[in-house]
Amino acid sequence: MIAIIDYKAGNLTSVARAVNYLGFSCKITNDRKDIMASDHIIFPGVGAAGKAMTNLADLGLDRMLNEAYRAAKPILGICLGTQIIFEHSEEDDADCLGLLPGSVKRFPDLLYENGMRLKIPHMGWNNVRWVREHPVFASLPDNLQYYFVHSFYPEPNDEGLGVGKTTYGIEFSSAVAKENLVAVQFHPEKSGQPGLKILSNFCLWRP
Amino acid sequence: MLSKRIIPCLDVRDGKTTKGIKFKDNVDIGDPVAMARFYYEEGADELVFYDITASSEHRPIMIDVVRRVAEEIFIPFSVGGGIRSVDDMREVLLAGAEKVSVNSAAVKNPGLINEGAKAFGNQCIVLGMDVKKVEKSAKISSGYEIVIQGGRTYMGIDALWWAKEAENLGAGEICLNSIDADGTQEGYELNLTRMISEAVGIPVIASGGAGHPEHLYQVLKIGKADAALIASMTHYGTYKMREIKEYLNKRDIQIRMTW
Numbered sequence: 001m002i003a004i005i006d007y008k009a010g011n012l013t014s015v016a017r018a019v020n021y022l023g024f025s026c027k028i029t030n031d032r033k034d035i036m037a038s039d040h041i042i043f044p045g046v047g048a049a050g051k052a053m054t055n056l057a058d059l060g061l062d063r064m065l066n067e068a069y070r071a072a073k074p075i076l077g078i079c080l081g082t083q084i085i086f087e088h089s090e091e092d093d094a095d096c097l098g099l100l101p102g103s104v105k106r107f108p109d110l111l112y113e114n115g116m117r118l119k120i121p122h123m124g125w126n127n128v129r130w131v132r133e134h135p136v137f138a139s140l141p142d143n144l145q146y147y148f149v150h151s152f153y154p155e156p157n158d159e160g161l162g163v164g165k166t167t168y169g170i171e172f173s174s175a176v177a178k179e180n181l182v183a184v185q186f187h188p189e190k191s192g193q194p195g196l197k198i199l200s201n202f203c204l205w206r207p
Numbered sequence: 208m209l210s211k212r213i214i215p216c217l218d219v220r221d222g223k224t225t226k227g228i229k230f231k232d233n234v235d236i237g238d239p240v241a242m243a244r245f246y247y248e249e250g251a252d253e254l255v256f257y258d259i260t261a262s263s264e265h266r267p268i269m270i271d272v273v274r275r276v277a278e279e280i281f282i283p284f285s286v287g288g289g290i291r292s293v294d295d296m297r298e299v300l301l302a303g304a305e306k307v308s309v310n311s312a313a314v315k316n317p318g319l320i321n322e323g324a325k326a327f328g329n330q331c332i333v334l335g336m337d338v339k340k341v342e343k344s345a346k347i348s349s350g351y352e353i354v355i356q357g358g359r360t361y362m363g364i365d366a367l368w369w370a371k372e373a374e375n376l377g378a379g380e381i382c383l384n385s386i387d388a389d390g391t392q393e394g395y396e397l398n399l400t401r402m403i404s405e406a407v408g409i410p411v412i413a414s415g416g417a418g419h420p421e422h423l424y425q426v427l428k429i430g431k432a433d434a435a436l437i438a439s440m441t442h443y444g445t446y447k448m449r450e451i452k453e454y455l456n457k458r459d460i461q462i463r464m465t466w
Binding site: 013 | 433465
Protein backbone atom coordinates (compact mmCIF):
# COMPACT_ATOMS: atom_id res chain seq x y z
CA MET A 1 0.00 0.00 0.00
CA ILE A 2 1.12 3.54 -0.77
CA ALA A 3 0.53 6.10 1.95
CA ILE A 4 -0.26 9.62 0.75
CA ILE A 5 0.49 11.89 3.67
CA ASP A 6 -2.46 14.05 4.67
CA TYR A 7 -1.41 17.18 6.55
CA LYS A 8 -4.20 19.50 5.39
CA ALA A 9 -2.01 21.08 2.73
CA GLY A 10 -4.18 21.27 -0.32
CA ASN A 11 -6.01 18.74 -2.37
CA LEU A 12 -4.45 15.30 -2.31
CA THR A 13 -7.10 13.53 -4.35
CA SER A 14 -5.39 14.13 -7.69
CA VAL A 15 -2.28 12.27 -6.53
CA ALA A 16 -4.47 9.42 -5.27
CA ARG A 17 -6.40 9.31 -8.57
CA ALA A 18 -3.21 9.06 -10.61
CA VAL A 19 -1.80 6.30 -8.38
CA ASN A 20 -5.10 4.36 -8.60
CA TYR A 21 -5.22 4.84 -12.35
CA LEU A 22 -1.79 3.19 -12.55
CA GLY A 23 -3.18 0.18 -10.70
CA PHE A 24 -1.60 0.71 -7.27
CA SER A 25 -3.57 0.88 -4.06
CA CYS A 26 -3.13 3.92 -1.89
CA LYS A 27 -4.56 5.61 1.17
CA ILE A 28 -4.68 9.29 2.07
CA THR A 29 -3.70 9.18 5.72
CA ASN A 30 -1.99 10.76 8.70
CA ASP A 31 -2.29 7.68 10.86
CA ARG A 32 0.97 6.33 12.24
CA LYS A 33 -0.02 2.68 11.78
CA ASP A 34 -0.88 3.21 8.10
CA ILE A 35 2.28 5.15 7.43
CA MET A 36 4.64 2.69 9.11
CA ALA A 37 2.87 -0.26 7.46
CA SER A 38 2.99 1.27 3.97
CA ASP A 39 5.45 0.13 1.29
CA HIS A 40 5.90 3.61 -0.19
CA ILE A 41 5.17 7.13 0.99
CA ILE A 42 4.09 10.05 -1.17
CA PHE A 43 4.46 13.45 0.46
CA PRO A 44 2.58 16.02 -1.66
CA GLY A 45 1.24 19.43 -0.72
CA VAL A 46 0.14 22.81 -2.00
CA GLY A 47 0.19 25.95 0.11
CA ALA A 48 2.63 27.78 2.34
CA ALA A 49 5.63 26.32 4.17
CA GLY A 50 4.93 27.86 7.59
CA LYS A 51 1.40 26.53 7.89
CA ALA A 52 2.47 23.16 6.50
CA MET A 53 5.18 22.78 9.16
CA THR A 54 2.73 23.72 11.92
CA ASN A 55 0.24 21.14 10.66
CA LEU A 56 2.94 18.45 10.43
CA ALA A 57 4.10 19.12 13.98
CA ASP A 58 0.53 19.15 15.33
CA LEU A 59 -0.08 15.73 13.79
CA GLY A 60 3.30 14.35 14.87
CA LEU A 61 4.09 13.74 11.21
CA ASP A 62 7.45 15.54 11.30
CA ARG A 63 8.95 12.85 13.53
CA MET A 64 7.14 10.10 11.68
CA LEU A 65 8.55 11.15 8.30
CA ASN A 66 12.02 11.24 9.82
CA GLU A 67 11.52 7.77 11.19
CA ALA A 68 10.18 6.43 7.88
CA TYR A 69 13.15 7.92 6.05
CA ARG A 70 15.60 6.27 8.43
CA ALA A 71 13.72 2.98 8.10
CA ALA A 72 14.63 3.15 4.38
CA LYS A 73 11.03 3.46 3.17
CA PRO A 74 10.85 4.93 -0.34
CA ILE A 75 9.54 8.50 -0.09
CA LEU A 76 8.45 10.78 -2.94
CA GLY A 77 8.12 14.50 -2.28
CA ILE A 78 5.98 16.63 -4.59
CA CYS A 79 5.93 20.45 -4.83
CA LEU A 80 5.51 21.86 -1.29
CA GLY A 81 6.32 18.38 0.04
CA THR A 82 9.67 18.63 -1.73
CA GLN A 83 10.40 22.07 -0.35
CA ILE A 84 9.78 21.23 3.29
CA ILE A 85 12.04 18.18 3.08
CA PHE A 86 14.92 20.69 3.13
CA GLU A 87 16.24 22.48 6.23
CA HIS A 88 14.71 25.90 5.81
CA SER A 89 12.35 27.88 3.58
CA GLU A 90 12.35 31.60 2.91
CA GLU A 91 8.57 31.29 2.73
CA ASP A 92 7.34 32.29 6.22
CA ASP A 93 11.01 31.94 7.31
CA ALA A 94 10.07 28.37 8.22
CA ASP A 95 12.36 25.77 9.73
CA CYS A 96 11.60 22.58 7.83
CA LEU A 97 12.14 18.84 8.16
CA GLY A 98 15.83 18.82 7.30
CA LEU A 99 15.88 15.41 5.64
CA LEU A 100 18.03 16.97 2.91
CA PRO A 101 20.72 19.65 3.35
CA GLY A 102 19.79 22.95 1.75
CA SER A 103 17.13 25.60 1.71
CA VAL A 104 14.22 26.95 -0.28
CA LYS A 105 14.46 30.36 -1.92
CA ARG A 106 11.97 32.73 -3.54
CA PHE A 107 12.34 33.51 -7.24
CA PRO A 108 13.79 37.03 -7.57
CA ASP A 109 11.15 39.71 -8.27
CA LEU A 110 12.87 40.80 -11.43
CA LEU A 111 13.38 37.69 -13.45
CA TYR A 112 14.12 37.80 -17.18
CA GLU A 113 14.49 35.33 -20.01
CA ASN A 114 15.31 36.42 -23.57
CA GLY A 115 14.57 40.01 -22.60
CA MET A 116 11.05 39.16 -21.36
CA ARG A 117 10.07 39.74 -17.77
CA LEU A 118 8.92 36.47 -16.24
CA LYS A 119 5.81 36.11 -14.16
CA ILE A 120 5.65 34.61 -10.69
CA PRO A 121 4.42 31.98 -9.86
CA HIS A 122 6.27 29.85 -12.35
CA MET A 123 3.13 28.22 -13.73
CA GLY A 124 2.86 25.87 -16.67
CA TRP A 125 4.92 23.33 -18.60
CA ASN A 126 8.69 23.46 -18.45
CA ASN A 127 11.61 21.19 -19.32
CA VAL A 128 13.57 18.97 -16.98
CA ARG A 129 17.14 18.13 -17.97
CA TRP A 130 18.41 15.02 -16.19
CA VAL A 131 21.91 15.43 -14.78
CA ARG A 132 22.34 11.92 -13.44
CA GLU A 133 20.60 8.58 -13.69
CA HIS A 134 18.06 7.43 -11.15
CA PRO A 135 15.64 4.46 -11.21
CA VAL A 136 12.59 6.67 -10.56
CA PHE A 137 13.40 8.75 -13.65
CA ALA A 138 14.49 5.83 -15.82
CA SER A 139 13.45 5.80 -19.49
CA LEU A 140 12.45 9.46 -19.49
CA PRO A 141 14.28 11.32 -22.22
CA ASP A 142 15.81 14.74 -21.59
CA ASN A 143 13.69 17.79 -22.06
CA LEU A 144 10.24 16.33 -21.76
CA GLN A 145 7.97 18.83 -20.06
CA TYR A 146 6.26 18.71 -16.69
CA TYR A 147 3.66 20.91 -15.01
CA PHE A 148 4.95 23.40 -12.43
CA VAL A 149 3.16 25.82 -10.07
CA HIS A 150 5.44 27.49 -7.53
CA SER A 151 7.03 30.74 -6.37
CA PHE A 152 9.85 29.14 -4.33
CA TYR A 153 12.49 26.65 -5.43
CA PRO A 154 14.79 24.20 -3.64
CA GLU A 155 18.51 24.85 -3.44
CA PRO A 156 20.38 21.78 -2.15
CA ASN A 157 23.69 22.40 -0.33
CA ASP A 158 25.15 19.35 -1.95
CA GLU A 159 25.34 19.52 -5.77
CA GLY A 160 25.33 15.73 -5.81
CA LEU A 161 21.66 15.65 -4.74
CA GLY A 162 20.42 17.17 -8.01
CA VAL A 163 18.92 14.74 -10.52
CA GLY A 164 16.98 17.13 -12.76
CA LYS A 165 17.42 20.81 -13.61
CA THR A 166 14.94 23.37 -14.90
CA THR A 167 15.46 26.92 -16.08
CA TYR A 168 13.07 29.76 -15.30
CA GLY A 169 15.18 32.90 -15.42
CA ILE A 170 17.60 31.00 -13.21
CA GLU A 171 18.49 27.31 -13.21
CA PHE A 172 17.22 25.34 -10.21
CA SER A 173 17.03 21.71 -9.08
CA SER A 174 13.59 20.46 -10.10
CA ALA A 175 14.34 16.87 -9.05
CA VAL A 176 16.57 15.74 -6.19
CA ALA A 177 17.35 12.36 -4.66
CA LYS A 178 19.23 10.87 -1.75
CA GLU A 179 19.12 7.23 -0.71
CA ASN A 180 15.43 6.19 -0.37
CA LEU A 181 14.18 9.75 -0.91
CA VAL A 182 13.25 11.39 -4.23
CA ALA A 183 11.57 14.74 -4.59
CA VAL A 184 10.28 16.80 -7.49
CA GLN A 185 9.20 20.42 -7.67
CA PHE A 186 6.73 19.77 -10.53
CA HIS A 187 3.44 17.84 -10.34
CA PRO A 188 3.86 14.34 -11.84
CA GLU A 189 0.14 13.72 -11.29
CA LYS A 190 -0.67 16.63 -13.66
CA SER A 191 2.13 16.09 -16.20
CA GLY A 192 0.52 13.65 -18.60
CA GLN A 193 2.30 10.44 -19.62
CA PRO A 194 5.82 11.47 -18.50
CA GLY A 195 4.49 12.31 -15.05
CA LEU A 196 2.56 9.04 -14.78
CA LYS A 197 5.75 7.21 -15.75
CA ILE A 198 7.58 8.79 -12.81
CA LEU A 199 4.77 7.84 -10.41
CA SER A 200 4.72 4.29 -11.70
CA ASN A 201 8.53 4.01 -11.51
CA PHE A 202 8.36 5.25 -7.94
CA CYS A 203 5.61 2.81 -6.93
CA LEU A 204 7.75 -0.06 -8.24
CA TRP A 205 11.03 1.25 -6.80
CA ARG A 206 12.86 -0.92 -4.28
CA PRO A 207 15.84 1.17 -3.17
CA MET B 208 11.99 27.59 -20.81
CA LEU B 209 8.31 27.82 -19.93
CA SER B 210 5.95 26.86 -22.74
CA LYS B 211 2.95 28.82 -23.92
CA ARG B 212 -0.20 26.81 -23.24
CA ILE B 213 -2.93 25.88 -25.71
CA ILE B 214 -6.20 25.35 -23.84
CA PRO B 215 -9.38 23.94 -25.41
CA CYS B 216 -12.56 25.21 -23.79
CA LEU B 217 -15.59 22.94 -23.42
CA ASP B 218 -19.06 24.28 -22.67
CA VAL B 219 -21.16 21.88 -20.64
CA ARG B 220 -24.91 22.05 -20.14
CA ASP B 221 -26.73 19.50 -17.98
CA GLY B 222 -23.70 17.21 -18.15
CA LYS B 223 -23.37 17.29 -21.96
CA THR B 224 -21.01 19.23 -24.17
CA THR B 225 -23.03 21.68 -26.15
CA LYS B 226 -21.14 22.33 -29.35
CA GLY B 227 -21.46 19.67 -32.02
CA ILE B 228 -18.00 18.34 -32.31
CA LYS B 229 -16.74 16.39 -35.28
CA PHE B 230 -14.52 13.84 -33.66
CA LYS B 231 -13.59 10.36 -34.72
CA ASP B 232 -16.48 7.90 -34.90
CA ASN B 233 -15.71 6.29 -31.57
CA VAL B 234 -15.97 9.48 -29.53
CA ASP B 235 -19.35 10.39 -28.11
CA ILE B 236 -19.55 14.02 -29.13
CA GLY B 237 -21.88 14.93 -26.31
CA ASP B 238 -19.80 13.37 -23.56
CA PRO B 239 -17.44 15.83 -21.83
CA VAL B 240 -15.40 12.99 -20.33
CA ALA B 241 -14.76 11.41 -23.73
CA MET B 242 -13.88 14.80 -25.16
CA ALA B 243 -11.53 15.58 -22.31
CA ARG B 244 -9.83 12.25 -22.91
CA PHE B 245 -9.57 13.02 -26.62
CA TYR B 246 -7.94 16.41 -26.04
CA TYR B 247 -5.64 14.97 -23.36
CA GLU B 248 -4.34 12.43 -25.85
CA GLU B 249 -4.12 15.08 -28.60
CA GLY B 250 -1.69 17.12 -26.50
CA ALA B 251 -3.81 19.87 -24.96
CA ASP B 252 -1.77 21.58 -22.23
CA GLU B 253 -4.76 22.25 -20.01
CA LEU B 254 -8.55 22.21 -20.32
CA VAL B 255 -11.28 24.64 -19.34
CA PHE B 256 -14.83 23.51 -18.59
CA TYR B 257 -17.51 26.09 -18.53
CA ASP B 258 -20.79 25.06 -16.92
CA ILE B 259 -23.58 26.88 -18.73
CA THR B 260 -26.35 24.99 -16.96
CA ALA B 261 -29.05 27.49 -16.20
CA SER B 262 -30.41 25.96 -13.03
CA SER B 263 -28.40 25.45 -9.88
CA GLU B 264 -30.41 22.29 -9.13
CA HIS B 265 -28.37 20.61 -11.83
CA ARG B 266 -25.08 21.45 -10.15
CA PRO B 267 -24.45 17.86 -8.90
CA ILE B 268 -24.39 16.76 -12.55
CA MET B 269 -21.44 19.08 -13.23
CA ILE B 270 -19.62 17.91 -10.11
CA ASP B 271 -20.02 14.35 -11.34
CA VAL B 272 -18.54 15.37 -14.72
CA VAL B 273 -15.57 16.97 -12.96
CA ARG B 274 -14.99 13.84 -10.91
CA ARG B 275 -15.10 11.56 -13.94
CA VAL B 276 -12.81 13.84 -15.96
CA ALA B 277 -10.30 13.88 -13.09
CA GLU B 278 -10.15 10.08 -13.16
CA GLU B 279 -9.27 10.05 -16.85
CA ILE B 280 -6.94 12.92 -17.57
CA PHE B 281 -3.69 13.88 -15.90
CA ILE B 282 -3.20 17.49 -16.95
CA PRO B 283 -4.56 20.53 -15.14
CA PHE B 284 -8.09 21.68 -15.81
CA SER B 285 -10.26 24.48 -14.52
CA VAL B 286 -13.99 24.76 -14.04
CA GLY B 287 -16.04 27.92 -14.31
CA GLY B 288 -19.67 28.91 -14.50
CA GLY B 289 -22.01 29.27 -11.55
CA ILE B 290 -19.29 29.54 -8.90
CA ARG B 291 -20.61 32.01 -6.34
CA SER B 292 -19.07 31.02 -3.00
CA VAL B 293 -16.06 29.44 -1.34
CA ASP B 294 -18.21 26.34 -0.83
CA ASP B 295 -18.86 26.14 -4.58
CA MET B 296 -15.10 26.39 -5.14
CA ARG B 297 -14.32 23.70 -2.59
CA GLU B 298 -16.79 21.30 -4.19
CA VAL B 299 -15.21 21.68 -7.64
CA LEU B 300 -11.62 21.44 -6.34
CA LEU B 301 -12.34 18.36 -4.24
CA ALA B 302 -13.95 16.74 -7.27
CA GLY B 303 -10.56 17.02 -8.96
CA ALA B 304 -10.28 20.35 -10.78
CA GLU B 305 -6.95 22.14 -10.46
CA LYS B 306 -8.44 25.63 -10.61
CA VAL B 307 -11.78 27.38 -10.39
CA SER B 308 -12.77 30.33 -12.47
CA VAL B 309 -14.98 33.14 -11.19
CA ASN B 310 -16.44 35.84 -13.39
CA SER B 311 -19.64 37.79 -12.72
CA ALA B 312 -19.84 36.63 -9.09
CA ALA B 313 -16.44 38.27 -8.49
CA VAL B 314 -17.57 41.50 -10.17
CA LYS B 315 -20.53 41.66 -7.79
CA ASN B 316 -18.51 40.47 -4.80
CA PRO B 317 -14.74 41.04 -5.26
CA GLY B 318 -14.09 39.59 -1.80
CA LEU B 319 -14.79 36.17 -3.30
CA ILE B 320 -11.36 36.25 -5.01
CA ASN B 321 -9.63 37.01 -1.74
CA GLU B 322 -11.57 34.40 0.23
CA GLY B 323 -10.87 31.74 -2.41
CA ALA B 324 -7.17 32.58 -2.58
CA LYS B 325 -6.87 32.39 1.21
CA ALA B 326 -8.69 29.08 1.39
CA PHE B 327 -7.05 27.28 -1.54
CA GLY B 328 -4.03 29.32 -2.66
CA ASN B 329 -3.74 31.95 -5.39
CA GLN B 330 -2.85 29.37 -8.02
CA CYS B 331 -6.35 27.86 -7.72
CA ILE B 332 -8.24 31.08 -8.47
CA VAL B 333 -8.72 32.21 -12.06
CA LEU B 334 -10.50 35.49 -12.73
CA GLY B 335 -12.61 35.29 -15.87
CA MET B 336 -13.17 38.71 -17.43
CA ASP B 337 -15.65 39.50 -20.20
CA VAL B 338 -14.63 42.74 -21.84
CA LYS B 339 -16.04 45.08 -24.48
CA LYS B 340 -14.39 47.97 -26.25
CA VAL B 341 -16.05 51.32 -25.48
CA GLU B 342 -15.33 55.04 -25.93
CA LYS B 343 -12.58 56.17 -23.57
CA SER B 344 -14.03 58.21 -20.72
CA ALA B 345 -13.05 59.47 -17.30
CA LYS B 346 -14.53 56.35 -15.78
CA ILE B 347 -13.35 53.86 -18.40
CA SER B 348 -9.94 55.35 -19.18
CA SER B 349 -8.53 52.26 -20.87
CA GLY B 350 -11.44 52.14 -23.33
CA TYR B 351 -12.32 48.59 -22.26
CA GLU B 352 -15.26 47.90 -19.97
CA ILE B 353 -16.27 44.89 -17.91
CA VAL B 354 -19.55 43.32 -19.01
CA ILE B 355 -21.59 40.39 -17.69
CA GLN B 356 -24.47 38.27 -18.96
CA GLY B 357 -22.71 37.56 -22.24
CA GLY B 358 -22.14 41.26 -22.89
CA ARG B 359 -25.69 42.43 -22.25
CA THR B 360 -24.92 44.32 -19.05
CA TYR B 361 -22.21 47.00 -18.79
CA MET B 362 -20.79 47.24 -15.28
CA GLY B 363 -19.12 50.67 -15.44
CA ILE B 364 -15.81 49.08 -14.43
CA ASP B 365 -12.57 49.67 -16.31
CA ALA B 366 -11.09 46.32 -17.46
CA LEU B 367 -7.50 47.41 -16.83
CA TRP B 368 -8.31 48.54 -13.30
CA TRP B 369 -10.24 45.34 -12.59
CA ALA B 370 -7.36 43.12 -13.78
CA LYS B 371 -4.92 44.85 -11.42
CA GLU B 372 -7.46 44.82 -8.61
CA ALA B 373 -8.05 41.09 -9.06
CA GLU B 374 -4.30 40.47 -8.90
CA ASN B 375 -4.12 42.44 -5.65
CA LEU B 376 -7.06 40.46 -4.29
CA GLY B 377 -5.16 37.23 -4.93
CA ALA B 378 -6.20 35.91 -8.34
CA GLY B 379 -3.51 33.56 -9.69
CA GLU B 380 -4.40 33.94 -13.33
CA ILE B 381 -6.68 35.91 -15.64
CA CYS B 382 -8.76 34.45 -18.43
CA LEU B 383 -9.43 37.46 -20.63
CA ASN B 384 -12.35 37.13 -23.00
CA SER B 385 -13.10 39.75 -25.61
CA ILE B 386 -16.84 39.78 -26.25
CA ASP B 387 -16.18 41.72 -29.48
CA ALA B 388 -13.88 39.03 -30.86
CA ASP B 389 -15.71 36.03 -29.39
CA GLY B 390 -17.27 33.83 -32.05
CA THR B 391 -15.83 35.80 -35.00
CA GLN B 392 -12.91 33.41 -35.66
CA GLU B 393 -11.11 36.51 -36.99
CA GLY B 394 -8.41 36.70 -34.34
CA TYR B 395 -7.99 37.66 -30.70
CA GLU B 396 -8.24 41.25 -29.44
CA LEU B 397 -4.51 41.93 -29.48
CA ASN B 398 -4.50 45.45 -28.00
CA LEU B 399 -6.60 44.43 -25.06
CA THR B 400 -4.56 41.29 -24.41
CA ARG B 401 -1.26 43.12 -24.57
CA MET B 402 -2.49 45.92 -22.34
CA ILE B 403 -3.66 43.55 -19.60
CA SER B 404 -0.73 41.16 -19.92
CA GLU B 405 1.81 43.97 -19.54
CA ALA B 406 -0.06 45.46 -16.59
CA VAL B 407 -0.23 42.40 -14.34
CA GLY B 408 2.36 40.02 -12.93
CA ILE B 409 0.13 36.94 -13.19
CA PRO B 410 -0.40 34.80 -16.30
CA VAL B 411 -3.04 35.87 -18.83
CA ILE B 412 -5.03 33.43 -20.95
CA ALA B 413 -6.36 35.08 -24.10
CA SER B 414 -9.86 34.11 -25.15
CA GLY B 415 -12.22 34.91 -28.01
CA GLY B 416 -11.63 35.04 -31.73
CA ALA B 417 -9.35 32.10 -32.53
CA GLY B 418 -9.94 30.71 -36.02
CA HIS B 419 -6.48 30.08 -37.45
CA PRO B 420 -3.09 29.08 -35.94
CA GLU B 421 -1.82 32.51 -37.02
CA HIS B 422 -4.24 34.07 -34.54
CA LEU B 423 -2.60 32.11 -31.72
CA TYR B 424 0.81 33.20 -32.94
CA GLN B 425 -0.27 36.83 -32.87
CA VAL B 426 -1.81 36.75 -29.42
CA LEU B 427 1.12 34.86 -27.87
CA LYS B 428 3.73 37.06 -29.60
CA ILE B 429 2.18 40.50 -30.04
CA GLY B 430 -0.50 40.16 -27.37
CA LYS B 431 2.07 38.73 -24.91
CA ALA B 432 -0.46 36.20 -23.61
CA ASP B 433 0.82 33.24 -21.60
CA ALA B 434 -1.82 30.90 -22.95
CA ALA B 435 -4.48 30.83 -25.65
CA LEU B 436 -7.99 29.46 -25.32
CA ILE B 437 -9.46 27.75 -28.37
CA ALA B 438 -12.86 26.24 -29.09
CA SER B 439 -14.43 26.08 -32.55
CA MET B 440 -11.20 25.70 -34.49
CA THR B 441 -10.55 22.28 -32.99
CA HIS B 442 -14.08 21.32 -31.88
CA TYR B 443 -15.29 21.20 -35.47
CA GLY B 444 -12.22 19.33 -36.64
CA THR B 445 -10.89 22.22 -38.74
CA TYR B 446 -7.51 21.92 -37.03
CA LYS B 447 -5.77 19.27 -34.99
CA MET B 448 -3.96 20.21 -31.77
CA ARG B 449 -0.72 18.96 -33.29
CA GLU B 450 -1.11 21.10 -36.40
CA ILE B 451 -1.57 24.22 -34.29
CA LYS B 452 1.37 23.34 -32.08
CA GLU B 453 3.65 22.60 -35.03
CA TYR B 454 2.70 25.90 -36.63
CA LEU B 455 3.62 27.81 -33.48
CA ASN B 456 6.75 25.78 -32.83
CA LYS B 457 8.05 26.50 -36.36
CA ARG B 458 7.55 30.18 -35.67
CA ASP B 459 9.74 30.01 -32.56
CA ILE B 460 7.00 30.01 -29.96
CA GLN B 461 7.99 27.75 -27.06
CA ILE B 462 5.44 24.91 -27.10
CA ARG B 463 5.16 21.48 -25.47
CA MET B 464 5.66 19.18 -28.46
CA THR B 465 5.93 15.75 -26.79
CA TRP B 466 3.38 14.26 -24.46
